[in-house]
Amino acid sequence: GDSVTQMEGPVTLSEEAFLTINCTYTATGYPSLFWYVQYPGEGLQLLLKATKADDKGSNKGFEATYRKETTSFHLEKGSVQVSDSAVYFCALNNAGNNRKLIWGLGTSLAVNP
Amino acid sequence: GAGVSQSPSNKVTEKGKDVELRCDPISGHTALYWYRQRLGQGLEFLIYFQGNSAPDKSGLPSDRFSAERTGESVSTLTIQRTQQEDSAVYLCASSFGTGSDTQYFGPGTRLTVL
Numbered sequence: 001g002d003s004v005t006q007m008e009g010p011v012t013l014s015e016e017a018f019l020t021i022n023c024t025y026t027a028t029g030y031p032s033l034f035w036y037v038q039y040p041g042e043g044l045q046l047l048l049k050a051t052k053a054d055d056k057g058s059n060k061g062f063e064a065t066y067r068k069e070t071t072s073f074h075l076e077k078g079s080v081q082v083s084d085s086a087v088y089f090c091a092l093n094n095a096g097n098n099r100k101l102i103w104g105l106g107t108s109l110a111v112n113p
Numbered sequence: 114g115a116g117v118s119q120s121p122s123n124k125v126t127e128k129g130k131d132v133e134l135r136c137d138p139i140s141g142h143t144a145l146y147w148y149r150q151r152l153g154q155g156l157e158f159l160i161y162f163q164g165n166s167a168p169d170k171s172g173l174p175s176d177r178f179s180a181e182r183t184g185e186s187v188s189t190l191t192i193q194r195t196q197q198e199d200s201a202v203y204l205c206a207s208s209f210g211t212g213s214d215t216q217y218f219g220p221g222t223r224l225t226v227l
Contacts, residue, residue, distance in 0.1 A: 032214040043220040044204065051214060089156070093214055098169045100146060101206075101216060103156040 002027040002097065006090045006104025013080055013111050021075040021107045023064075023090035031092040033057075033066050033073040034101070039086045047075075047088070080111045115139070117219035119205050125225045126195055134190045134222045138207030145188050146208075146216060147172075147180060151201040159203075162188060163210070195226045 007022040025031065035047040035057070048057030053068035062077045073090060090104040118137045126132050138145050147159040158172040162182045173179070177196075182188040192199055202223050206216035 034215075036218075044206075044218040046215060046217070049215065091156075093216075095214075098161045098163075099144065099208065099214055099216075100158045100161055100169065100172075101148070101156070102158070105155040 002031065002092060002094060002102045004090050004092055004102055004104040007107055008105070009087075009108040011107060011109045013109070015082055015111055015113050016079045017111075019075070019077040019080045019084075019109070021088055021090075021109070023073045023075065023104055025071050025073065025090075025092050027071075027092055027094060027102075029094055029096050031094045033064070034091045034093075035062070035064055035073070035075050036089045036091060037086045038089065038106075044089070080109070082111045082113050085109055085111045117205055117207055117217055119203075119219040119222050121222060122220065123223045123225075125227065127227050128197060129194055131191065131193045132195055132224065134192075134203050134224070136188045136190070136205030136207075136219060138186065138188070138205070139217055140186075141209070142207035142217075143185060143210045144208045144216075145182060146206045147188070147190050148204040148206065149201045150204060150221070156204070159190070192224075195224075197226050200224055200226045 003026045032051045034049045037047045048059040050057040050066035056065045087106045089106045091101045093099040145162040161169040177193045180190045202221040204221045205219045208216045
């Protein structure tokens, strides 16, 4: 079945550092790929998404590119801020599977001033 | 407009009791999903509704779990004879339908079974 493998955390960075959180997937067909973020004490929010190969999703300075050849959707940000401290989840869904989200385990990011 | 809402936000219950968790999706969203987030584990899909029908119940962990949806709106997830392993955050999400791939999440219900 479909699955998502995500880089384990926790990740601790200093402010303005470069961030990469790796995500790879296994899926049939042509899934849509997502990054969701969960800030402390808050619910899950969609951060960005990509629906087809070579699409780049971007939001709040974060980017991820849908790479079908490497089945990857790595999350990057050039300069993190303390306010980016959160748990980040990579996920996919498939039209052939009722669009239910298949999740990675989440990566906790702490950014220190 | 209003987002997805869930109630209660927190529920503490004793082992063996039944609980009901409620989800109010975004108005007009025909698809509704329930997920569970247990401490130290990833999110797990529980059940999917399209309208008032549940074509995919494959994630329900046991027959103690059931859900219904009425009026293509509110959904209730019921857990009978709760066990300690049911302790988790239960999340509801809605979307315009399976043709739309973006799901919007509620704040969740934190269930603690003592």
